[in-house]
Amino acid sequence: MKKATLTKDEKNRLVALRKLDIIDTQPEKQYDEIAELASYICETPIGLISILDNDKQWMKACVGVENCEAENNFTFCQYAIKHEGNLFEVNDARTDERFRNKAFTFGDDPVVFYAGVPLRNKEGLTLGSLCVIDHEARSLTEKQRKSLLYLANQVINLFEIRIKNNTLRESQKLLKEKNTQLKNFAGVVSHDMKMPLANMIVTIDIIKAKYSKHFDESGLNYINNLKQSAFKLSDYISNILTHYESDSITEENALEEFDLNELLEDIVEMLDINEDCEINLPKKNLQIESNRVALEQIFLNLIGNSIKYNDKEKIKIDIGCSFDDFYYHFYVKDNGIGIPENKQNEVFNLFTTITEADRKGNKGNGIGLSTVKKIIHNLGGHIELESKLGDYTKFKFQVERP
Missing domain, CATH: 3.30.450.40 (GAF domain)
Structure with missing residues (x-):
């Protein structure tokens, strides 16, 4: 031919x-x-x-x-x-x-x-x-x-x-590579910054202890503001680390069976709450089989937010849990400041803050809820919220059952 x-x-x-x-x-x-x-x-x-x-x-x-x-x-x-x-x-x-x-x-x-x-x-x-x-x-x-x-x-x-x-x-592969580079960069930078910040905070305390009598009121205010800024930056770095390590939390920690209320009691103790606060745990205690570390991070953030973003004299937080054949269903409801309806779709965006300041006058960094959503997604679930400005906020989420 x-x-x-x-x-x-x-x-x-x-x-x-x-x-x-x-x-x-x-x-x-x-x-x-x-x-x-x-x-x-x-x-x-x-x-x-x-x-x-x-x-x-x-x-x-x-x-x-x-x-x-x-x-x-x-x-x-x-x-x-x-x-x-x-x-x-x-x-x-x-x-x-x-x-x-x-x-x-x-x-x-x-x-x-x-x-x-x-x-x-x-x-x-x-x-x-x-x-x-x-x-x-x-x-x-x-x-x-x-x-x-x-x-x-x-x-x-x-x-x-x-x-x-x-x-x-190819685009996904490139994005994954870029994301890995970003995570590694954030991890290295964050870890490298934590030690100098810790040294800075300790040094500020030493200066106050040894030389406070040499400062006038304005000088002491400068020192206190410097320490507060250092703590804020340290908290910001910790949240960045948590966000970028959230994938490893769900990948590396195996499922385990645990008592839900016992987990919640441990979280309340970790939060070291000084305000007048009533936290109502689920009436029916459940044995949960899930990723304990991941759920701890979720509840730690949500309960912490319910305390920080609350303008009531007595803080009240209700926590509930139920389950069906496929999911565990949870909610955390507070009597706090609430979230405006036109802002509710933005609260889970990274680095997005809705309120000017929390209960103590500190501005948030917009990382926590983004991390919560990411962890829940990795657990095969989703999160949503209900809120009325000045009245309450209720976060509802679910995670897959094994």
Whole structure:
């Protein structure tokens, strides 16, 4: 068989083929079904989705044959992909001057009939063909030709989806690498800053203890403000570390069974609450099987916020829990300052603060609730809130049961 020139713009065609990244991939059901349907509709023993590289023909789908690769100089598809029309049809290769002097076989039988639709991408570059083959001379009916064209369009659609998925995977890979770099950078910087900050706080205390009598009231205020700023920065760094380490919290800590109220009592003790505060634990205590460390971080943040962002003389916090076959359902409700309705969709955004200051006049850093949402997502759940300004805030969340 005489070797044909594949396309006028072979370089761009091969670039598009590399972008498709389909040669030598595993069989896929969608392609196999199209090739089988083409064979069935056209009543031929062989149906193929053929991809042409610069030196070989490779079949993404094969029906009726086992050999999925051939050299380009011995393929009908090389003619099909340069064909300017929508369908390249050879009724009897034995009488066609282009093929009659060359024997081409699939298995033990010669290729006599061939019909192939060029698979052109949106740039008009032909990457391969959808073809049917018979060992006897024949012609397709008009309905069969039309059906073959429709099936070829579906192959092209699959190609476009594959390219989009390849691009998305590359973008996801790049984003993951950038995110890992950012996490590592945040971790290193945060850890490196904590020790100097601790030294700064200790040094401020020493200065106050030894030299406070040498300062006037303004000087002492400066010292106190410096210490407060150092504590605030330390808290900010700790929250950043918690946020970027939240993935490892859910990945590295295995499920365990524990007493929910015992966990909540430990959290209340950790918070070291000095305000007039009433915390009502779930009336029905439950044995939970979940990630204890992750739930501790969630409740520590939510209960802490209920205390910090509360303007009532007596703080009241209600905590509830229930479960069904798939999830544990929790809520934390307080009688605090509430969240404006037009701000409720923003509270889980990283570095977003809704209120000017907390109960003690300190401004938040907008990290805690973003971390909570991230942890809950990693536990297979979601979080939402109800709130009325000046009255209450209720966070409801769920996590998957094992």
